[in-house]
Amino acid sequence: MIDSYYTPPDLASRLINHIRKKDISSIIDFCIGDGELIRAALKKWPSTKCFGTDISDAAVLNVKSLHPNWELDRCDFLDENSLDQSNIIINNRNGFDLILLNPPFSCIGGSIHNVRFKGEDFKSSTAMKFLVESIKYLSKNGCLYAIMPISVAYSQKDKKIWDILVSDYKLSILEIPYGNHFKNCTPNIIFISLNDDSKPLITTKLKKISINGYSSSIFRGKVSMCDVKNNADGRPLIHSTNLRNNQIEGLSLNVQNKLSELKGPAVLIPRVGNPNPNKICIIPKNKIYVLSDCVLGIKTKTLKDAKAVKSCLIENWNDMNDLYKGTGARYITIERLSDFLGIKKS
Numbered sequence: 001m002i003d004s005y006y007t008p009p010d011l012a013s014r015l016i017n018h019i020r021k022k023d024i025s026s027i028i029d030f031c032i033g034d035g036e037l038i039r040a041a042l043k044k045w046p047s048t049k050c051f052g053t054d055i056s057d058a059a060v061l062n063v064k065s066l067h068p069n070w071e072l073d074r075c076d077f078l079d080e081n082s083l084d085q086s087n088i089i090i091n092n093r094n095g096f097d098l099i100l101l102n103p104p105f106s107c108i109g110g111s112i113h114n115v116r117f118k119g120e121d122f123k124s125s126t127a128m129k130f131l132v133e134s135i136k137y138l139s140k141n142g143c144l145y146a147i148m149p150i151s152v153a154y155s156q157k158d159k160k161i162w163d164i165l166v167s168d169y170k171l172s173i174l175e176i177p178y179g180n181h182f183k184n185c186t187p188n189i190i191f192i193s194l195n196d197d198s199k200p201l202i203t204t205k206l207k208k209i210s211i212n213g214y215s216s217s218i219f220r221g222k223v224s225m226c227d228v229k230n231n232a233d234g235r236p237l238i239h240s241t242n243l244r245n246n247q248i249e250g251l252s253l254n255v256q257n258k259l260s261e262l263k264g265p266a267v268l269i270p271r272v273g274n275p276n277p278n279k280i281c282i283i284p285k286n287k288i289y290v291l292s293d294c295v296l297g298i299k300t301k302t303l304k305d306a307k308a309v310k311s312c313l314i315e316n317w318n319d320m321n322d323l324y325k326g327t328g329a330r331y332i333t334i335e336r337l338s339d340f341l342g343i344k345k346s
């Protein structure tokens with residue numbers, strides 16, 4: 001897990017502009033990359049002592065050559081032995097006034113880590129693990145500013161730790177910067193702070209998820225199952241009953257209906273019926289199917305994006321499930337889904 005999507009300068013400056021704390025004599029980034037976060041902070045506090053660690057030798061050597069007066073170490077931040085051997089950690093037992101972080105995200109739905117925090121054991125995402133481990137190195141009045149994947153704010157995986165950060169560490173969401181900020185990678189991100197009197201932009205409880213960077217639109221199938229006519233010249237028909245075990249299974253009908261065709265990559269979910277995370281499936285790139293009116297398709301630009309959206313929906317299944325309403329067969333509307341996912345209707 002290296003993740004070398006370095007923070008672009010404009011994004012780094014935007015994060016630094018949120019910092020309220022004034023007296024800062026030391027700054028550290030435990031995943032320093034090419035040092036952009038610290039460079040941005042130095043514009044505000046030019047005489048501050050700067051520290052950085054990274055798992056990558058190449059990254060550390062590069063920053064050393066750019067900034068010979070910064071203290072830098074090669075260190076695996078998730079490895080206690082590596083931390084114990086870092087001179088930066090050994091020589092700065094009182095911690096740092098400002099911790100800056102853009103940790104590896106390891107993409108949505110990815111790895112689960114064990115975290116010991118405040119004497120309790122938790123599970124967390126990769127980014128949350130980096131955040132929680134960083135807290136140990138705050139000075140008495142130190143604060144932390146980080147770029148995090150938006151999923152840490154709503155996923156079940158990180159919920160327990162998130163709630164502790166809100167109650168005990170003044171966690172604030174400062175901004176949700178929309179757009180594609182990282183080369184070849186489009187995670188949805190948030191800026192957060194801990195232990196500063198920052199002005200939160202919004203609530204720390206996100207009820208919506210945002211897959212804005214991954215998906216362009218939502219498509220509803222138009223073929224009613226009552227009117228289906230099998231036609232060998234048509235395309236395979238997908239009905240909600242064909243969505244099983246996260247696979248498209250048991251297709252038996254071909255239908256001609258151009259208006260109801262969907263070309264992959266896309267993520268399918270049932271529109272009506274008994275919703276269930278096993279019914280979330282992917283249409284691969286360039287495959288074309290006809291959808292019944294009981295199926296919705298979330299179009300994506302790439303197969304990788306489709307996989308990210310699928311993981312995101314599964315990870316947030318409890319909230320997704322709440323979107324299916326109705327007294328008889330429960331159903332979801334394009335409006336409710338678009339609003340929840342933060343994407344446009346088509």
Ligand SMILES: C[S@@+](CC[C@H](N)C(=O)[O-])C[C@H]1O[C@@H](n2cnc3c(N)ncnc32)[C@H](O)[C@@H]1O
Pocket residue numbers: 001002003004005006007008029030031032033034035036037053054055056059075076077078101102103104105
């Ligand atoms: C997303 S980049 C961010 C770099 C930099 N903080 C920035 O904002 O541009 C993540 C960095 O984390 C480093 N990294 C990955 N795993 C690490 C680990 N276990 N310990 C320390 N650094 C790690 C990578 O080498 C990479 O430089």
